[in-house]
Amino acid sequence: MDYRAAGVDVEAGRSFVQRIRQSVESTQRPEVLGKLGGFAGCFALPTGYQNPVLVSGTDGVGTKLKIAQAVNVHHTVGIDLVAMCVNDILTLGAEPLFFLDYLATGKLNPEQLAEVVAGIAEGCRQSGCAILGGETAEMPGFYPVGEYDLAGFCVGIVERERILDGSLVELGDIAIALPSHGVHSNGFSLVRKIIDTKGLSWSDCPPALGGASLGEIFLTPTRIYVKPILSALKSGLEIHGMAHITGGGLPENLPRCVQENQGVKVNRKAWLIPPLFEWLAQMGDVAEAAMFETFNMGVGFVVIVPPGEVESAIAYFQSHDLSAFVLGEVIPGKQNLVIN
Numbered sequence: 001m002d003y004r005a006a007g008v009d010v011e012a013g014r015s016f017v018q019r020i021r022q023s024v025e026s027t028q029r030p031e032v033l034g035k036l037g038g039f040a041g042c043f044a045l046p047t048g049y050q051n052p053v054l055v056s057g058t059d060g061v062g063t064k065l066k067i068a069q070a071v072n073v074h075h076t077v078g079i080d081l082v083a084m085c086v087n088d089i090l091t092l093g094a095e096p097l098f099f100l101d102y103l104a105t106g107k108l109n110p111e112q113l114a115e116v117v118a119g120i121a122e123g124c125r126q127s128g129c130a131i132l133g134g135e136t137a138e139m140p141g142f143y144p145v146g147e148y149d150l151a152g153f154c155v156g157i158v159e160r161e162r163i164l165d166g167s168l169v170e171l172g173d174i175a176i177a178l179p180s181h182g183v184h185s186n187g188f189s190l191v192r193k194i195i196d197t198k199g200l201s202w203s204d205c206p207p208a209l210g211g212a213s214l215g216e217i218f219l220t221p222t223r224i225y226v227k228p229i230l231s232a233l234k235s236g237l238e239i240h241g242m243a244h245i246t247g248g249g250l251p252e253n254l255p256r257c258v259q260e261n262q263g264v265k266v267n268r269k270a271w272l273i274p275p276l277f278e279w280l281a282q283m284g285d286v287a288e289a290a291m292f293e294t295f296n297m298g299v300g301f302v303v304i305v306p307p308g309e310v311e312s313a314i315a316y317f318q319s320h321d322l323s324a325f326v327l328g329e330v331i332p333g334k335q336n337l338v339i340n
Contacts, residue, residue, distance in 0.1 A: 024117070056155045061150050063192060169259055258335060263337065
């Protein structure tokens with residue numbers, strides 16, 4: 001016997017590396033040292049920083065991968081993977097520098113996984129970071145053939161005195177919401193349960209959702225907020241805190257960017273919840289509180305600004321094709337959220 005007889009195709013692995021080379025190289029930054037294929041990646045710190053701090057984050061895509069594998073569309077989840085990591089470190093004011101991925105599968109399908117990496121490369125281009133390396137693991141008997149799992153890891157940089165850790169947030173500050181691209185990458189166990197319970201297919205096109213297929217709708221990739229936010233910070237816009245609205249929705253994530261003796265009061269009438277979330281609530285008979293605790297409800301990112309910066313902030317984000325709106329304000333509390 002040999003390794004191929006055990007289910008691992010070493011030659012396919014080598015071919016896969018060559019297939020993804022162009023995608024990886026399209027993300028390179030001047031600070032990248034060396035080439036694809038080494039044991040580790042090297043990255044020189046950017047110049048111009050006085051007191052730089054490295055910021056890291058890691059995440060995955062969750063059971064959204066099940067939909068990608070069911071409909072055989074794989075490039076969007078690569079964007080999701082990057083977005084979940086870079087949006088997280090962005091909340092501290094950090095610029096993403098480089099990204100690494102871990103991709104595990106039962107049997108290596110070079111075409112399928114090259115689509116995934118092409119999506120990862122697209123996410124990195126959108127956020128301005130380089131793919132510095134990665135790992136592809138072929139694990140026969142651990143994952144069924146055709147299935148794969150993803151994890152990502154990114155590193156960014158920020159000046160120490162510009163870290164947004166909540167210490168700048170004051171009572172009376174205003175929370176400004178930036179819209180999501182649908183569900184993003186959280187709550188998909190509930191999404192899949194609703195679809196399965198109702199006997200629906202990913203190819204179904206509910207009229208209430210504009211006629212697109214459920215597969216297309218739910219594979220819409222997570223929005224990446226890096227470039228407009230970093231541009232806003234460099235423009236001098238005064239931002240006191242930021243939150244990435246991921247698992248746990250607004251109730252869990254928004255209070256994370258304020259101080260221990262503060263909370264956030266959200267005006268439920270401040271925005272129209274997108275039809276997709278209304279459809280999920282109706283189809284699954286999901287209570288509104290459970291919807292808010294599971295999904296982003298159309299809000300993907302939140303910035304906290306002083307009252308005097310509200311008009312400038314909204315105008316700035318609208319000029320960057322983000323329909324920003326006032327979501328609520330910072331109030332006395334215990335890092336809690338009040339929705340009224």
